[in-house]
Amino acid sequence: MHDETELYRLMSALDAKNFNTCFYCGCIATKYDLTPPIKYAAFYLNTREEADFYKVPACRECFDFLKYDKSGLLGQRVDVAKRMLARKYKRAIRIYEVWDPDEIDDLAYQLKHCVNAGIVLGKESYERVTFKGFDFEADGEKHSAHYVTNEVFSVLGEKFDNFRDALDYGSKAYRIPKAKLIQMFTEHNNCFDTAINIFHEKITRKIYQKKLKDKCKNFSIEHKQNIKFVMRTVEIYCKQEQSLTIETALSKLYEERIKKSSIPVLTPA
Numbered sequence: 001m002h003d004e005t006e007l008y009r010l011m012s013a014l015d016a017k018n019f020n021t022c023f024y025c026g027c028i029a030t031k032y033d034l035t036p037p038i039k040y041a042a043f044y045l046n047t048r049e050e051a052d053f054y055k056v057p058a059c060r061e062c063f064d065f066l067k068y069d070k071s072g073l074l075g076q077r078v079d080v081a082k083r084m085l086a087r088k089y090k091r092a093i094r095i096y097e098v099w100d101p102d103e104i105d106d107l108a109y110q111l112k113h114c115v116n117a118g119i120v121l122g123k124e125s126y127e128r129v130t131f132k133g134f135d136f137e138a139d140g141e142k143h144s145a146h147y148v149t150n151e152v153f154s155v156l157g158e159k160f161d162n163f164r165d166a167l168d169y170g171s172k173a174y175r176i177p178k179a180k181l182i183q184m185f186t187e188h189n190n191c192f193d194t195a196i197n198i199f200h201e202k203i204t205r206k207i208y209q210k211k212l213k214d215k216c217k218n219f220s221i222e223h224k225q226n227i228k229f230v231m232r233t234v235e236i237y238c239k240q241e242q243s244l245t246i247e248t249a250l251s252k253l254y255e256e257r258i259k260k261s262s263i264p265v266l267t268p269a
């Protein structure tokens, strides 16, 4: 069995404000997480697999998240802790992202209370998930790699450094309910641009379909035609000739297919 004090280098924050702070989430540190855990130390030493051998200040929760993880590099353990945090507080983070404190005044008392609590927990969890660590010293060496990349969210040309603001902007500027926008964002490769474009394409398509159906229905009643035939022909016409509108396509249909067949063609003698 290896001796912990020989193998591991204690990580100490350079700035006093980070003393006793969990490197993973920024909460108060009460434990030390070992990278890698002591029971895997022999494995790393024998195989010469890369490992940091840091003694990392950690809060109870992050310590527990990492208890069974055998990663030997600090960056890997940061990823695991963040992933577990994000998963555990997913609901609260979602509430924080979606709800605007100004919007909850109208809710019934009980619900308002729940949403408020969710926002508070969600905000705290979000900050922990995005906490960037701190500059530290280990064995006389200074380190300032924080392992957390700055995520940038782009919404049709506008840039945001956090999801919540991007969502808020996208929802307001493009008139999409936040819950719907989140759903489409996740369905489309975490891309706001695609989500917004597809949402609007769908709406435009729906409006067009409704208009097409209404106009073709009136037309088919007026000229005693089958509505499916009328709609199909209008769509084919519009595809062939991009400049046609539903109205001009209907006139074309009338001219080419209906007028001729209903009025006997009289050829001069």
Ligand SMILES: [Zn+2]
Pocket: 022, 023, 024, 025, 026, 027, 058, 059, 060, 061, 062, 063
């Ligand atoms: Zn923590």
